[in-house]
Amino acid sequence: QVQLVESGGGLVQAGGSLRLSCAGSGRAFSSYAMGWFRQAPGKEREFAATITASGGSTFYARSVKGRFTISRDNAKNTMYLQMNSLKPEDTAVYYCAASRRSSALTDREWYSYWGQGTQVTVSS
Helix, strand or coil: CCCEEEECCEEEECCCCEEEEEEECCHHHHHCEEEEEEECCCCCCEEEEEECCCCCCEEECCCCCCCEEEEEEHHHCEEEEEECCCCHHHCEEEEEEEECCCCCCCCHHHCCEECCCEEEEEEC
C-alpha cells in the first residue's frame, strides 16, 4: 500500500515553468514505476510521463516531450515533474500514480495508487 500526495501546482503565464512533486509513503516506493497523468475539464485523464522504479528510464507523451522532465528521488520517496515552456493547453489537474510493476507504463489501468491531484493553470 502506498499513499501519494501531489504539490506544486498553481497559476503561471504561458512560457513559464512549474515543478510538481509527488510524495509517497511506504517502504515499497522504490519498487514502483511511477507516472504523471492529467485531466482537463470535460476530457478524459491522459498520460503525460512515466519513470521506471529505478529511475533509469523515462517515457513521455508526444504533447509534453521536450518540455517536461520526470524524475524521482527514491531516498526521499518523491517523484517530480519539471514543466517548462508551459502552454494554455497544459491546463489540467495533474495526478501522480504508482504501479506495482517496475517498468514504465503509459496505460492508467496498470496503476494501482493515485494522488488527489494538483491544479495547474496556464494563462495566455
